[in-house]
Amino acid sequence: MPIKRIIAGLNEFHDNYFITHRELFENLSQGQTPEVLFITCSDSRIDPFLITQSQPGDLFVIRNVGNIIPPYGSPHGAEGAGIEYAIQALNINDVVVCGHSHCGAMRGLLQIGSLAQQMPLVYDWLRQYAEPTRRLVMDNYKDYPSDKLLRIAIEQNVLTQIENLETHPIIRSRLHSGQLTLHAWIYEIETGEVFAYDANAGQFKILENRPFPVPNPLIGVYSE
Structure with a gap:
């Protein structure tokens, strides 16, 4: 057994x-004094400690179906509570949102209608918090081959969740003061490589020796 x-x-x-x-x-x-808040998918093929070669205590991990971050004020409060605790109580300065190749949640998102009867809770979860990803992909890339469409959905979902993350007050405050850095990653199961979003290039690039932090949004910039 x-x-x-x-x-x-x-x-x-x-x-x-x-x-x-x-x-x-x-x-x-x-x-505990973790160095990074690592938000990723519940998928059994993803092990944040293994792929980053980290030790117990190095990462504060939040996992759920589709590496989703509900916007601040959403009824699903577990992710928000974890984020708030990691940043406020543990004073973490780096947050990684990590999607992955062959994501079943994103595959389901692209076929969302078939989920309603079979997995209504998954349907509600994706429909509520990943609909911006689905709409963007289907409006702009629907004629792409299915494998390419899935990859685009995986990448766009990470960026959608970064935007949701920025709605949380503690995140917004720390970004404003320059105390926090966000990172958008994709882990590729079949190659073991990690791709990070490079805002200057507008695409995900292989992550090697330097990070590609997500630029801080223009949040209430004050000038005298």
Whole structure:
């Protein structure tokens, strides 16, 4: 049974990894100081700690279907609460919104009508918070081949969610003061590569040795 394998893994973790990293976990028991808020999809093929080669305590992670960030004031408050805690209480200065190739949520978004009967909660989730992505893609790229259309939807959804993120008061305030940087990423499962949105080029580029931070929006710029 799969659960037996999971339990065996727990025992392996405790008897090997935990024992050799005991000092790390003792330090973590005193509190957390993550460096990055990492927002990504619930997809089982995505492991933020693995692809970034991070240690426990390095990332504050929020995951859901489609790496979606409801705008501030939305009835779904879990994501907003996590964002607020990460920035205010943990003083995180970098936020990554990471989509991924072959995203089932985005595939469903492009065929949204068929979801209503089979998965009504998924339908409601995508319809409410990813409709700007669907409308943009279908209005401007509907004649593209299906694989290309899916890639465009994945990329545009990350940018849509960055815009939603910017509606949160704590995000807006920290962006205004220059204390926060946003990053829009796509993880490609089949190659292991990560693409970051380069606003100057208007496209996602392979992320190698330098970041491509999302430019701060013009939020209440004051001049005397």
